Each structure stands twice: as structure tokens, then as C-alpha cells.
Amino acid sequence: MAGMTPRAVPRVVPRVVVVGGGLSGLVAAWELSGGLDDGHGLDVAVDVEVLEASPVLGGVLQRADVGGLTVDLGAESMLARRPEGTDLAGELGLDLVHPATTRAAVATGTGLRPLPAGTVMGVPRSAESVRDLLPAADADRVAAEPEHPAEPLAHDVSVGDYVADRVGDAVVDRLVEPLLGGVYAGHARRLSLQATVPALWAHARRGGSLLRGLGPAPQVTGPVFAGLDGGLARLPLALADRLRARGVTLRTGTGVTRLERTPTGWLVDGRPADAVVLAVPAPAAARLLGTAVPAAAAELGAVETASMVITALAVPAADLVGLQGSGVLVPPVIAAAEGLRAKALTLSGNKWDWVGHQSPDLAVLRVSLGRAGETEALEADDADVLRWAAADAGQLLGRDLHPVDHAVVRWVDGLPQYAVGHLDRVARIRSAVAAAGHLALCGSVLDGVGVPACIGAARRAAREVAAGLAGR
Known part of the structure; x- marks a missing residue:
């Protein structure tokens, strides 16, 4: 009727479920929680929920106290020359640090030699x-x-x-x-x-x-790698805090077992969602997409993964006195010839000042075991893993070690293997996922296993979902 004010129509808030609470899932949620552009210059709020199967958020970015010293147990650095990681750290107000040294040695069978620059x-x-x-x-x-x-x-x-x-x-x-x-x-x-x-x-x-x-090595003009004061594991922790402040729901211990397409969106274990972002390792993504997007599931299921074991050993500082450099790399041919299980060790206090300055009496070294196709360390109990790690590290460094504390973490399916033709496979996966509608995939299986690459893939996945919702 003339003169009456039209009643406002309530705006429907789309619901997006992010499956996986590692760095990729948290970044996708961060991007989405900023709102959607409705095409008319207005931001539309999004109801974002993150579901993580494990008891903690952060995926392979974790840290622990070992002998009272804090140390990263997953990735400890990111490429500083790719902007995604450093930009996100700045966005979250986190202080970047750079390695005190990146000069590693390589085991040769007749001792350690500096890795050529x-x-x-x-x-x-x-x-x-x-x-x-x-x-x-x-x-x-x-x-x-x-x-x-x-x-x-x-x-x-x-x-x-x-x-x-x-x-x-x-x-x-x-x-x-x-x-x-x-x-x-x-x-x-x-x-x-x-x-x-x-x-x-x-x-x-x-x-x-x-x-x-x-040609000759280019002139280095700045740090190649960056970390965070207190550990790279602070990145997902800070993201989680900021997401909660935005009202994003973060659920741990909540694994997803079933993903179904509906005429208007998706069912995630029977609960409706307007869109879904999958931020889980390739084997888990393949299982979830088996019925809804079988072409993508088949491609993801064909990606081999590697599992690793990382051991952090706290030892008296005197055990490592005089050692220079960031650590030791072990070629498989040398490991086989010398009976070593370790593939690398890191002198954490040498590499990172924030680790080295924590105690004058204790030092930390990290020992990595396991490559693709190797399961011995993955299946062994902690006591055997610790014994192997300490023995291998002592053999490589040429001295006795006396661990006073330790931490062991197993990263199952932690690293996808980029087989020959991998980029073609990724293109086929993305095409099949996009055709399903209101679905996107991110994680280390796509564009790179490093932190910046995972952040970039997560932001891309969030933008794809946002564009689909806005277009609807």
C-alpha cells in the first residue's frame, strides 16, 4: 500500500564447513570469515565451522617442551621469498625471525663435509x-x-x-x-x-x-628462510585465537566420515552445509569424495604419501659444544652403508637463536627418521625410536650423547609424493572438484608442501567457494 515502508527481507547467512584444522583449513576459514561480497559492494557474513579429527589444531605445525625447552616438532621454517607466509604472520602480528645459520653438513661415509653453497x-x-x-x-x-x-x-x-x-x-x-x-x-x-x-x-x-x-650462484640479498620467535607452531595457534574472536566454530576430536551432495549444497555427516572446503591429507580426501566426486577420489587415492618420525632430544649443552652449522643431512646410500636410520638431524640451538637462548645448560637436537615406503620407525615403539635416534646422532656427530628428556611425534601420511605427471593430476583433481559445485580442496597435495604454498592454496580454495556462494 502507498506510504507503507517495505519490510526488510532477512539475509540468509551461508554456512561453510571446513574439514581439517591444520594450517590449510585454518587459513581457508580465516579467508572465509572475512565475509563475502554480494556483488553490490556489501559484505555478507558467513557461518564458518572447522572440524578437526585430532585432539589439537595445527596439523603438522606443533611444538613441545623438551627438558623445559620449547621446540617445533613439525615444520620449523618457511620460505621468506614467497610472500604468503610472511604476509600472514604480519597480518596476525607475529614477529618473524631468521635462522642464525643455514650451513648444513652432509654425511659422506668418511666424515661430515659442508654442503656446497x-x-x-x-x-x-x-x-x-x-x-x-x-x-x-x-x-x-x-x-x-x-x-x-x-x-x-x-x-x-x-x-x-x-x-x-x-x-x-x-x-x-x-x-x-x-x-x-x-x-x-x-x-x-x-x-x-x-x-x-x-x-x-x-x-x-x-x-x-x-x-x-x-651459471654462478646469484648474489643473496636477504634471508631465504623465516620462522617465528617461539616456533612456527605459533602460526596456527594465533589463527585459531583470531578465528574464535570472529565467531568461527572450531571443533577438535570431530572426524568427518561422510560427504554427500544435495540439490542445494552438501551434507557433512548428515548436517547441511552450503559449501565445503576439504583441507585434509590426500588419503582422507579420497575417502570422503569416493561417492560424491569419484573422479577426484581416484586421482587423490593414487597419490603416494610418506610418513615420518621426528624425535627431539634434550641433552647437556656440553654434549654439543664446539659443533657448528645447522645440522646434518644423510644420503640414503650412506645410511644403508653405515646402518643408520636417521635421514637428517638439526642442531636446533645453532639454527635458531630463540631455541639456543632458552637455557645455558641444555641443548636440543631433532632427528628425523623415515622416507616414503619405510615403516620401521613409524611402527616401532618410542623406546626403540629414541635409542635409534640417539645412537645415529652420536655416530654422525662423533660423540656420546646423554639425553635427559625427549619428545616423539609421528606424522602419518604427512607428505604427499609428487610423482612424475603430478601437475597434470592436480589439474584433473581441481577440474573434478570444481564441477561438483560449492566444493574446494586445499592442502599440501596441490601446489607445494611448504607453508607459503599451503597458505596460497587455502586462500584460493576459500575464494573459489566464496565466488560460488556469491554467484548463487
Whole structure:
């Protein structure tokens, strides 16, 4: 009727469920909880709920007290030259720190040698830089590489096959393997060149000499890595606090077993949601999508994963006195020859001032065990793991260790293995998920296993879901 004021229609608040409360899930929730643009310049609130199966949030970003000292038990640093991680830390008001040293040693079978500076995932830029690490014939093989230019690569290959073809097996076995093992806990001859070392892939696509293409090491203009004062595990803790302040529901101990598509959205274990973000490891995502998006489930189910065990040992500071550098990498060929189970150890107090300054009397070292396909350490009890870790660390460092406290964590399916053709697989997964509607996927299976890559994938997933809801 004329003169009457139209009654406002209540705005429907869309509900989004994020499955997985690791860093990726928390970042996706953070992005979504900022609201949606309704297309008319107005922000629309979103009801966001995060469901995490384990008792704690943060995924593989965890820390513990060992002998009264705090130390990260998962990832401890992120690339400083990718902005996603450092930007998020700044957004949350967290203080960045940088390693006091990144100079690692590599086990050779005849002692420890400094890891050559300026390598690209272990590939040297000159034969001279590896003559102390490799037998003379293998160093000569590196020196001869420019005399045998390669044809351009048209298709993805494994890192190990490409590098061995260019500079020999010894470079793969003694340098590339331990570095790739530190990042992916995998094997160089099974990991994709295109997905894991894009700098080498770019040279392979051009063809010619690899060493000439790499050239001299570029001048370093700033820190390569960054962490947080108090540990990188502070990142998900800070996110969780800010999410609660925004009214986001965070539920731990709440695993999801069933995901069903409906005409208007999704059912998550029977409860309705307008949209879903999956932020869980590949095996869990494959199980949840088995019925609703079988094409994506099949691709995710074919991704191999690696599990790891990380042990933090608190020892008297005198046990480590005089040791320099950030730690030791162990090539698989050396581990097999010397009966070692450790793939790497980190001298945490040397690497991070915030760890080293906690106590004048105690020091912490981290020992990592387990690569893709290896289950011994994963299945062993803590007592055996601790005995192996202490013995291997003592053997590598050439001294007796006397642990006074410890922590052990097992990261089951913690690292996806980027097999040859992985980027094509990711494209197929994303296409199948997008076709399902109001669904997005994020996590380390997609664009990289590092913190910045996971943050980027999570923000992308949140934007995809937001765009779908706004378009509706």
C-alpha cells in the first residue's frame, strides 16, 4: 500500500564447513570469515565451522617442551621469498625471525663435509664445488657436462633421472637425495622434476648445458628462510585465537566420515552445509569424495604419501659444544652403508637463536627418521625410536650423547609424493572438484608442501567457494 515502508527481507547467512584444522583449513576459514561480497559492494557474513579429527589444531605445525625447552616438532621454517607466509604472520602480528645459520653438513661415509653453497636442490654449479664430496671420476663427470648439451625435454621426468643424465648418479645419490628427502621424505628417482624443482625443469625445457644454464650462484640479498620467535607452531595457534574472536566454530576430536551432495549444497555427516572446503591429507580426501566426486577420489587415492618420525632430544649443552652449522643431512646410500636410520638431524640451538637462548645448560637436537615406503620407525615403539635416534646422532656427530628428556611425534601420511605427471593430476583433481559445485580442496597435495604454498592454496580454495556462494 502507498506510504507503507517495505519490510526488510532477512539475509540468509551461508554456512561453510571446513574439514581439517591444520594450517590449510585454518587459513581457508580465516579467508572465509572475512565475509563475502554480494556483488553490490556489501559484505555478507558467513557461518564458518572447522572440524578437526585430532585432539589439537595445527596439523603438522606443533611444538613441545623438551627438558623445559620449547621446540617445533613439525615444520620449523618457511620460505621468506614467497610472500604468503610472511604476509600472514604480519597480518596476525607475529614477529618473524631468521635462522642464525643455514650451513648444513652432509654425511659422506668418511666424515661430515659442508654442503656446497649455491646448489639447486643439490645440483652443483661447478665441479670444483663438489670435489671434496665426490670421487674424482664423479667430479670429472660434472665438469664434462657442458660438453654434452641436451635436447629440450617435452615431458615431465623424475628429478633423479634428469640429474643423473646430466651430471651423474653420484650427484643424485649424495646431494640431491638428502635434500629432496628433507623436503618430501621421498626418493629422487620417483619425484617429478616439474613439480618439485621448477628451476631445473625450466632448464630442462630449454635444453643445452645444465651447468651453463645455472651459471654462478646469484648474489643473496636477504634471508631465504623465516620462522617465528617461539616456533612456527605459533602460526596456527594465533589463527585459531583470531578465528574464535570472529565467531568461527572450531571443533577438535570431530572426524568427518561422510560427504554427500544435495540439490542445494552438501551434507557433512548428515548436517547441511552450503559449501565445503576439504583441507585434509590426500588419503582422507579420497575417502570422503569416493561417492560424491569419484573422479577426484581416484586421482587423490593414487597419490603416494610418506610418513615420518621426528624425535627431539634434550641433552647437556656440553654434549654439543664446539659443533657448528645447522645440522646434518644423510644420503640414503650412506645410511644403508653405515646402518643408520636417521635421514637428517638439526642442531636446533645453532639454527635458531630463540631455541639456543632458552637455557645455558641444555641443548636440543631433532632427528628425523623415515622416507616414503619405510615403516620401521613409524611402527616401532618410542623406546626403540629414541635409542635409534640417539645412537645415529652420536655416530654422525662423533660423540656420546646423554639425553635427559625427549619428545616423539609421528606424522602419518604427512607428505604427499609428487610423482612424475603430478601437475597434470592436480589439474584433473581441481577440474573434478570444481564441477561438483560449492566444493574446494586445499592442502599440501596441490601446489607445494611448504607453508607459503599451503597458505596460497587455502586462500584460493576459500575464494573459489566464496565466488560460488556469491554467484548463487
